[in-house]
Amino acid sequence: MSLQAPFKLERFTVMPHENKVVKSDEQLLIQPKFIDVLAYLATQYPRLVSREELIENIWEGNQYVGEKALTNAIWNLRKALKSDDVQFIETVRKTGYRLLIEPEYLPEPVANLTQTVELAVEPQQLNKSRFSLGKLIGVVLFLSFIGGLSYNLVVHFIIEHQQDEESALVISNLTAAPGRELYPAVSHDQRYLIYSWRRINQKADIFLKDLTQPDLLPRQLTFTDESESSPIWGKRGKYIFFVRKSWLGADCFVIKMDIATASEKVVANCPPGINIYLSLTADGNQLAYTGFESGMGTGIYIKSLIEPHLPAIRFSCAKDCNYSDRSIAFSPDGKYAAVSRRAEDLVEDIYLVNLQTKQTQQLTFGEGDIKGFTWTADSKRLVYASKSSLTRSGHIISIDNGKIEPLNVEGFSFPSFIPNSSSLVFHRWNVATFISYLPLAEKVNATPFPLIQSDYSHSSAHYSQARERLTYISNESGYNEIWTANLDGTQRKKLTNLENNLSAPRWSHNGLHIAFLGTVSNRQSSSIYILNVETLAVEELKTEFDTLYRPTWGINDNALIVAAKTQGTSKLYQIPLNGEEPEIVANTPARYAIQTSDKSIWYVKGSKSGLWRVNPSDKKQPLAVIDKDNFKQRYNWTVTDKGVFFQSDYKDHHRIMFYDFAKEQLTPMMKLPSRTLESSGSMSYVAQDDKLLFTQSQFPQVDIKSLSHPLLQ
Numbered sequence: 001m002s003l004q005a006p007f008k009l010e011r012f013t014v015m016p017h018e019n020k021v022v023k024s025d026e027q028l029l030i031q032p033k034f035i036d037v038l039a040y041l042a043t044q045y046p047r048l049v050s051r052e053e054l055i056e057n058i059w060e061g062n063q064y065v066g067e068k069a070l071t072n073a074i075w076n077l078r079k080a081l082k083s084d085d086v087q088f089i090e091t092v093r094k095t096g097y098r099l100l101i102e103p104e105y106l107p108e109p110v111a112n113l114t115q116t117v118e119l120a121v122e123p124q125q126l127n128k129s130r131f132s133l134g135k136l137i138g139v140v141l142f143l144s145f146i147g148g149l150s151y152n153l154v155v156h157f158i159i160e161h162q163q164d165e166e167s168a169l170v171i172s173n174l175t176a177a178p179g180r181e182l183y184p185a186v187s188h189d190q191r192y193l194i195y196s197w198r199r200i201n202q203k204a205d206i207f208l209k210d211l212t213q214p215d216l217l218p219r220q221l222t223f224t225d226e227s228e229s230s231p232i233w234g235k236r237g238k239y240i241f242f243v244r245k246s247w248l249g250a251d252c253f254v255i256k257m258d259i260a261t262a263s264e265k266v267v268a269n270c271p272p273g274i275n276i277y278l279s280l281t282a283d284g285n286q287l288a289y290t291g292f293e294s295g296m297g298t299g300i301y302i303k304s305l306i307e308p309h310l311p312a313i314r315f316s317c318a319k320d321c322n323y324s325d326r327s328i329a330f331s332p333d334g335k336y337a338a339v340s341r342r343a344e345d346l347v348e349d350i351y352l353v354n355l356q357t358k359q360t361q362q363l364t365f366g367e368g369d370i371k372g373f374t375w376t377a378d379s380k381r382l383v384y385a386s387k388s389s390l391t392r393s394g395h396i397i398s399i400d401n402g403k404i405e406p407l408n409v410e411g412f413s414f415p416s417f418i419p420n421s422s423s424l425v426f427h428r429w430n431v432a433t434f435i436s437y438l439p440l441a442e443k444v445n446a447t448p449f450p451l452i453q454s455d456y457s458h459s460s461a462h463y464s465q466a467r468e469r470l471t472y473i474s475n476e477s478g479y480n481e482i483w484t485a486n487l488d489g490t491q492r493k494k495l496t497n498l499e500n501n502l503s504a505p506r507w508s509h510n511g512l513h514i515a516f517l518g519t520v521s522n523r524q525s526s527s528i529y530i531l532n533v534e535t536l537a538v539e540e541l542k543t544e545f546d547t548l549y550r551p552t553w554g555i556n557d558n559a560l561i562v563a564a565k566t567q568g569t570s571k572l573y574q575i576p577l578n579g580e581e582p583e584i585v586a587n588t589p590a591r592y593a594i595q596t597s598d599k600s601i602w603y604v605k606g607s608k609s610g611l612w613r614v615n616p617s618d619k620k621q622p623l624a625v626i627d628k629d630n631f632k633q634r635y636n637w638t639v640t641d642k643g644v645f646f647q648s649d650y651k652d653h654h655r656i657m658f659y660d661f662a663k664e665q666l667t668p669m670m671k672l673p674s675r676t677l678e679s680s681g682s683m684s685y686v687a688q689d690d691k692l693l694f695t696q697s698q699f700p701q702v703d704i705k706s707l708s709h710p711l712l713q
Contacts, residue, residue: 003039007103010086014038014103019212021080028080029191029212033058034073041089042103050096075170079708170708171409174425175209175218180675180702183230184425186211186418188237193425194221195704196229196242201652201674203227206242208259221259228255230277235284235305241267243276243289247651252276254289254303267305268312271298273607277327277372282334288315290326300325300339322546322568327370330355331379336399338363338382340370344547344565346501346519346526350384352399363397364404366519368501372414374424376712383424383712385412388501389480390457390473392429396711405711415707423708431700433457433678435472435489438656438670441690448670448696452489459695460504462684463487467511467533470684470693471495473503482516482531487686495536502529504550504635504682508557515541515551515560528560530577543575543582550635555595563590563603572603574616586614586622594639602639608632611644611659626659630666636694638683645669645683645692656692673699 004017013022016039021028030038036058041049055066074089074097081088090098175181179199186193191212198204204227209218222228224244231242240259245252252272256265270276271292279288281302291301291312299316315337316325323343330337337355342348348370352361363382371392373384383396394412397404411430418424434453439446452458452472461472467484474483477494480502485492496502498520505516514531520540528541528551541551547565554561559576572590573582585593585601593603600615602625610628614620626644631637637646644659648668654677656669669692681695 001043001105003036003043005039006106007039007042008106009042009081009088009099009101009103010083012081013106014042029189030076030080031073031212031214033069034076037070037073038077038099041097041099045099045102048092048096048098052096054096072170072172075708169710172706173703174211174706175704177703178701180204180700181207181704182427182702183414184427184704185232185416186425187233188419190418190421192237193704194231194233194240195427196231198227200699203247203651204229206231206240206257221257221262226251230275232278232280235280241278241280241287243270243278245272245276254278254287267308268301268303274298275326279328279330281330282332288328288330293318297321298324300328320568327372329373329375329382331375332377333379335379338373338375338384340373344526345549346503346517348386350382350397361399363399363402371412371429372416372426374415374417376417377420377422383407383415383417385415385426389475389478390433390459391475394426407707407709407711409707409709418706422712423706424712425704425706427702427704429700429702431697431702433459433681433695433697435459435461435470436694436696437686438692438694439690440669440692446670448672448694450696451693452485452492458483459678460682461693461695462506462682463686463693464507464511465687466509467507469511471505471507471514473505482514484533487689495531495533496538498538506550506552508553509555510557513557515553517548517550528562541575541577549590550592552592552594555597555599561585561593561595561601563592572601572614583616585616586612588612588622591634596639597641602644604631604634604637607634611637611646626666630657633679636677636679636681636683638685638692640685640687645685647677647679647683647694649679656694672696675700 006015011023016035019030019032019035021030037054040057051070054070055063059066078089088101090100174193179197182196184193184195193209193211195207196204197207206221206228207218208221210216226244226246228242228244231240233240240257242255244255252270253266254268254270256267268289270290276290285306287303287305288300290298292298296318299314301312302315303312304310323341326340326342328337328339335355337353339351339353340348341351347366349362349364349367350370350373352363367386368388371385371387373382375382380400381396381398385392385394392411392413394407394409395404396407411428413427413429415424415426435451435458436448437451438448456474456476458472458474461470463470469484470487471482471484473480479499481494482496482502482505483492483494500518500520502516502518505514507514512533514533516529517526518529519526526548528548530539530541545564545566549563551560551562554574559574562575563570563572570589571584572586572593574585575582589605591604591606593601595601599617600613602611602613604611608628610624611626611631612622613625614622631646633647637644643661646657648655648657652674654672658667658669676696676699678695678697684693
C-alpha cells in the first residue's frame with residue numbers, strides 16, 4: 001500500500017497526501033515526516049516496526065537526524081490522535097513502535113471530508129514593485145549560501161529534546177540560523193511562524209516560515225534599511241503588525257502589512273528610544289502599542305482597526321504616575337488585560353486589570369525585567385518570562401489564587417501560545433556575560449582579554465587601588481551577589497549572601513566599603529546598601545526618595561553621589577552618610593555621576609543627553625563637556641585624570657572611545673561586534689596597569705523553540 005493512500009483510524013481520517021488528520025469538522029496539519037511515520041506504521045500493521053527500520057525508510061538512514069526526529073514524531077502523532085479511550089501507537093522500549101488500530105484504507109483521496117485551508121500567503125509571492133529582479137537574485141543566492149552553511153541545522157528541521165518521549169516536557173527547535181531570531185508568533189491555522197531575525201552584522205527584518213514544510217527557507221517580508229521587530233498576527237491571518245525603527249532613533253512606526261502583497265500602512269507613531277510591544281484585543285478589532293504624548297510620558301495606547309481614522313486612546317495613567325506601563329496582553333475571553341509596569345530600573349511587575357471595572361490587582365512582586373507574557377486559552381492563567389540575576393526564566397501564574405510555578409526552562413523569553421493548542425513558542429536567550437580588560441599601553445593594536453569568564457555571568461567590575469581588588473556581580477550562587485577578586489581574576493570571594501538581584505557595586509576610595517543597589521528590604525523597590533568589607537555587615541541607606549539610581553562615592557567617602565527621583569522628577573544629589581539631609585548638586589534631570597579628585601562631578605542626564613560637569617563649590621551652572629550626538633551612554637563610561645572612556649554604538653558595531661581633556665578630542669580605542677559590549681555594565685580604569693575593565697558577552701545566538709509542558713495542559 002502506498003504511503004500516500006488515505007485511511008481511517010477509528011474516528012480519525014489520515015490524509016498523507018495533504019499532511020492532515022481530520023476528525024469530524026476539526027483538522028490538524030501534520031509535518032510531512034510525521035505523517036510519513038504514521039503511514040508507514042499503517043502499512044506494516046500489526047507488525048512491530050523497529051526504530052532503525054523507520055529511520056531507514058523515512059529519513060533515508062540518517063541516524064543523526066532520525067534518532068531525535070522520530071521521538072518527536074511519535075509524540076506529536078499521539079497528540080494529534082488524542083483520545084480518552086483508545087491508544088493508537090504502542091511503544092516497545094528500546095525496540096520500536098506498533099500501530100494498535102487496524103487502518104481502514106480508502107479507495108481514493110476523499111476531498112469532501114475536509115475543506116481547503118484558505119491561505120493568506122503565497123510563499124513564493126514577492127512584491128514586484130518593491131523588489132527588483134537583481135535584488136531577488138541576490139537574496140536567493142544569499143539565502144542559498146546560508147542554507148548551505150546550516151544544512152545540518154535547518155534542512156532536516158532537527159528536533160532537540162530535553163527529555164525522552166515518556167516525559168510531558170518537550171522543547172523543539174523551530175529555527176537555528178546564525179544570529180538572533182526573536183519574537184515568534186504562530187498563525188491561526190498553525191501553519192506559519194513570523195519572527196524578527198537579526199543576521200550577524202545586519203539590521204533586523206521580519207521573516208515568515210512554513211512549519212508544514214520545514215525544509216523550505218523562510219520568506220523575508222521586509223527589505224528596508226530600518227530594523228523591524230515585535231511582529232504579531234492580525235485577526236484573520238491576512239495581515240501582520242510590527243514595529244519599525246530607524247537606526248539613529250529619529251523615527252518609530254507601527255506598521256500593518258498585507259503578507260500576500262507586502263503592501264504596508266503606518267498605523268501609529270511610537271517613541272524610538274524604548275522597546276515597543278504590540279497586542280490585539282480579544283476580538284481582534286483593536287491594537288495596543290507603546291506610545292507617547294508630551295506631558296504624559298510613555299504608556300499603552302489602544303487604536304481601533306475598524307475605524308482607523310479615530311485617534312488612539314491612552315490606556316495607561318496620564319498624570320502624577322509613579323510608574324510606567326510597558327506591555328499588555330488581553331485575555332481570550334475579553335475580560336482582563338495583563339500589564340507590565342515599572343516604577344524603577346530594578347523592578348518590573350505584572351498587574352491584572354479588569355477591563356469592565358478598571359480594578360487592578362498585582363500578580364507578581366519584585367520581578368526584574370519582564371520579557372513577555374501570554375494567556376492560556378481558558379483565560380485563567382498567564383505564562384510570563386522574567387530576567388533576574390542575569391538569567392531568564394519562565395513561570396505560569398493562576399489569576400484566581402496567585403500561585404506561581406516555574407517552568408524550569410533556561411533562557412525563556414517572549415512566549416506566545418500556538419492558537420488552539422496548549423503548546424507555545426518562545427525565543428531562547430541564554431547568553432552569559434564576562435569581565436574583560438583592554439591593555440591601553442600596547443604598541444600593537446590590542447583586543448580585549450577575558451578576565452573573569454565561566455558558564456555563569458559576571459559583570460559590573462570596579463577596581464579599588466587602595467584595596468588592590470576588584471568588586472563585581474556574579475550569579476554563580478544562583479543570585480546576583482557581590483564578589484571580589486584580585487586584578488588577575490584569582491582569589492575570588494563572595495561577600496554577600498542576600499539571595500537578591502544586587503547590582504552596580506562601587507568601592508569607596510579608601511577601599512573599606514562597597515555601595516550597591518538591591519531590593520533586600522522591599523522586593524518592589526530598590527535601595528542603596530553599604531557593605532563593610534572587613535565585617536561583611538550590610539546597612540541600608542535610608543532616604544525619602546521614590547527611586548534611587550546607581551551610587552558612587554564622594555571624594556572624601558563621607559557621602560554618596562546619587563541621581564534620585566521624587567514626584568516624577570530626577571535630580572543629582574549628594575547624600576551624607578551621617579544622616580544629614582541630601583544636598584542638590586545639579587538641579588537638572590540626572591541618571592549617573594562620578595566625582596573626581598578636583599571635586600568636579602561628571603554626570604549624565606539620561607541616554608542620548610551628552611556628558612556634563614558641575615563643581616558643587618563654585619555654584620556655577622552645569623557645563624556640557626561632550627555633546628549628545630557623541631555621548632549617548634547612561635552607565636558604561638568612566639573618568640580618569642586625562643579623559644573619559646565610554647561606549648559608543650553604531651549600526652553594526654560598538655566602539656570604545658576616549659575623550660582627551662587636554663586636546664578636547666575624541667579618539668576611537670577599539671571596535672567590537674554588535675551586542676558584545678554590555679551598555680548596562682560599567683567601566684573601570686586601572687591606572688597602575690593602564691588598562692580598562694568592562695563587561696562583555698559573546699555574540700548572542702538566539703533561536704526559536706516550541707514548548708509542550710505539563711503545566712500548560
